[in-house]
Amino acid sequence: MTDETRTIPVTPVHFGHSPISFECPVPVDSLGQIERGGEIIPLAERTAKCGAPANFSIGSQLVCEAHLRHACGLMGLDAEDIIRELREG
Numbered sequence: 111m112t113d114e115t116r117t118i119p120v121t122p123v124h125f126g127h128s129p130i131s132f133e134c135p136v137p138v139d140s141l142g143q144i145e146r147g148g149e150i151i152p153l154a155e156r157t158a159k160c161g162a163p164a165n166f167s168i169g170s171q172l173v174c175e176a177h178l179r180h181a182c183g184l185m186g187l188d189a190e191d192i193i194r195e196l197r198e199g
């Protein structure tokens with residue numbers, strides 16, 4: 111057993127908010143879902159687009175509020191804090 115400390119690289123993620131909305135391009139299944147039974151549905155089965163108003167961005171990707179919240183959950187971030195900060199500018 112070695113006694114070492116590892117540094118895990120973390121990629122910074124930029125979140126943004128736009129007053130102009132576009133259609134959310136996140137791929138969803140025929141029921142509008144990206145998860146089933148707690149598992150991400152494979153892209154091949156997600157043949158539709160979310161289409162909800164997308165006023166937020168993760169990096170350069172526009173997303174709707176629901177998909178921003180979902181992404182925050184996957185990253186272990188507090189969506190409420192992020193959305194409040196983005197709306198307050």
Ligand SMILES: [Zn+2]
Nearest residue numbers: 134160174177
């Ligand atoms: Zn969406």
